[in-house]
Amino acid sequence: MFVKVCGLRTSADVEVSVSAGADAVGFVFTRSVRQVDAETVRGLVADIPDTVLTVGVFAGIPAAQAGRIALDAGVGAVQLHGDYPAAAFEELAGEPYRLIRATSLTEDTDVTVGRYGEDMLLLDSPVAGSGETWDLAALTGSRPSGTWLLAGGLTPANVSAAIEAASPWGVDVSSGVESTRGVKDHQLIRAFVKTAKG
Numbered sequence: 001m002f003v004k005v006c007g008l009r010t011s012a013d014v015e016v017s018v019s020a021g022a023d024a025v026g027f028v029f030t031r032s033v034r035q036v037d038a039e040t041v042r043g044l045v046a047d048i049p050d051t052v053l054t055v056g057v058f059a060g061i062p063a064a065q066a067g068r069i070a071l072d073a074g075v076g077a078v079q080l081h082g083d084y085p086a087a088a089f090e091e092l093a094g095e096p097y098r099l100i101r102a103t104s105l106t107e108d109t110d111v112t113v114g115r116y117g118e119d120m121l122l123l124d125s126p127v128a129g130s131g132e133t134w135d136l137a138a139l140t141g142s143r144p145s146g147t148w149l150l151a152g153g154l155t156p157a158n159v160s161a162a163i164e165a166a167s168p169w170g171v172d173v174s175s176g177v178e179s180t181r182g183v184k185d186h187q188l189i190r191a192f193v194k195t196a197k198g
Contacts, residue, residue, distance in 0.1 A: 001163065002170030003196045004149060005177065005189055006057060007034035014044050016186040020193040023170070024053035026079065029069055030060060033182030034174065041073040055079050055100065063088035070097055079122065089116040102151075105142070113146040122172055125152030143167070156191035163196065171196050 005017040006026030017025050025048065027041045028034040036044075045054045056073055058066035059081040070078045079100035080088055089099055102122035103109055113121045121144055143166070150168035155176035163171065177192050179185040 001197050003193050004172040007174035009036050013184045016189050018052055020190045022193055024055055026055040026057050028057045038069050038072040045074050053077055063091045067092045086116040093117050111142050111144040113144055113148055121148040122151055156195050159196045
């Protein structure tokens with residue numbers, strides 16, 4: 001099970017996530033309690049092993065601008081979160097980072113991984129980063145296949161059941177491993193990664 005821990009802001013957050021066995025770590029560049037800047041992230045990713053994917057998360061920022069920030073920060077992937085059209089992903093095609101399309105599941109969501117040229121698809125709750133769970137029964141009949149991540153309200157306590165219900169390729173967590181909004185709890189990070197991979 002591929003595990004991404006998102007919304008990291010400190011070197012301790014990164015160190016704990018990597019040592020716990022996270023496959024990817026995410027940094028939020030959008031206005032949020034978890035927001036970081038490119039200079040900070042460049043320092044945070046400097047010592048992360050190549051085996052761990054570093055992800056810049058963007059919402060409401062033009063794709064070209066997101067791409068420039070990602071290059072400045074030195075991350076290995078760009079996650080465009082929300083209603084980005086296929087053209088946004090086309091703008092970033094050929095750049096030296098992977099692309100992640102992150103969206104909530106609606107009747108109109110195309111759940112075909114790679115449809116927009118992305119390397120991974122992430123399905124999240126309607127309010128990203130809120131900690132809200134969503135009805136996984138909605139996946140019935142429209143379940144993605146391939147490299148897709150489940151997100152939205154996941155915690156160490158419910159991730160096993162969510163994996164069993166949705167059969168994702170990977171999972172993504174942010175608020176579910178926080179002691180207070182925006183502040184990561186290192187014990188919860190370890191518990192989440194261990195449980196998800198167990």
